[in-house]
Amino acid sequence: MKHRVSRAIAAAVLASGVVHAAKATLVFTSTITGAPLDLSEAMPEGRDTTAVKTFLDTAVNIYNENASCLPKAKDLYLSMCSGCHGHHAEGKIGPGLNDSYWTYPKNATDQGLFETIFGGAQGQMGPMYGALTLDDMLLVMAWVRHVYKENPADATWLTEAQRKAFEPFDEHNDPTPPLEKAGPCKATAG
Numbered sequence: 001m002k003h004r005v006s007r008a009i010a011a012a013v014l015a016s017g018v019v020h021a022a023k024a025t026l027v028f029t030s031t032i033t034g035a036p037l038d039l040s041e042a043m044p045e046g047r048d049t050t051a052v053k054t055f056l057d058t059a060v061n062i063y064n065e066n067a068s069c070l071p072k073a074k075d076l077y078l079s080m081c082s083g084c085h086g087h088h089a090e091g092k093i094g095p096g097l098n099d100s101y102w103t104y105p106k107n108a109t110d111q112g113l114f115e116t117i118f119g120g121a122q123g124q125m126g127p128m129y130g131a132l133t134l135d136d137m138l139l140v141m142a143w144v145r146h147v148y149k150e151n152p153a154d155a156t157w158l159t160e161a162q163r164k165a166f167e168p169f170d171e172h173n174d175p176t177p178p179l180e181k182a183g184p185c186k187a188t189a190g
C-alpha cells in the first residue's frame, strides 16, 4: 500500500513537471491557420528557464536588450535564420525583419513573433519547434528586435524604458562580442 501511494505521488510529481513545462497561461495561435499551437511539441530542453516561464505567462521576453544574452542571440540568428533573412535581417529569400513593416502585423508583438517562429508561416518559413528550444526562440527573437533599424518610437515591442534607450542597429558598429568571448547570459525576471 505504502509502496503504491509513493508511486502514485512520484507519478503525479513527474506528470506535474511535464505539464508545468509546457503549460502556458496565454493561448498561442498559428500565424497561418489561427489554430492553437501545441506547445507540448517543443523540444524537451530549454522549457523551464526563467525566460520561458515568464514569456508563456506574460508574453514578455526578458531577453530583449539584455546585453549579456545578445551574443548567444546573435549566434543563434546567424546559424538558424540569416541564410534566408540576411546577415543583418535585411531580407534575402525571406522578408527583412529589421524594419517596422510586417507581412503579418502580429509580428510587431513578441507573442506574434514567437507564434510565427514556433509554428511557421508560408512556404520556406517552416515551424521551428523541432529545431530550436523555446529558450533559443526567445533569444533569436531578442536578436531580431535588436537589429531593428528604424525609428525607436515605432518599436512597440520594447518597454517604454527600452524604447527611450534604444539606438537603431548599425551593422558597421556592432559591439556584440562573439559567443566564445562572451560571458554567461544572465536573465532575471522583472
Ligand code: HEC
Residues within 6 Å of the ligand: 077, 080, 081, 082, 083, 084, 085, 093, 094, 095, 097, 101, 102, 103, 104, 105, 107, 113, 116, 117, 121, 122, 123, 124, 125, 126, 128, 140, 141, 144
Ligand atoms: C529556409 C528559409 C527560412 C529560414 C531558415 C527562416 N525563414 Fe523566416 N521566412 C522565410 C520566408 C520565405 C518567409 C515569408 C513567409 C510568408 O510570408 O508567409 C519568412 C517569414 C518570416 C517572418 C514573418 C515576417 C513578416 O513580415 O511578417 C518572420 C518573423 C520570420 N520569418 C522569422 C524567422 C526567424 C526568426 C528565423 C530563424 C529562427 C527564420 N525566420 C528562418 C524563410 C525562412
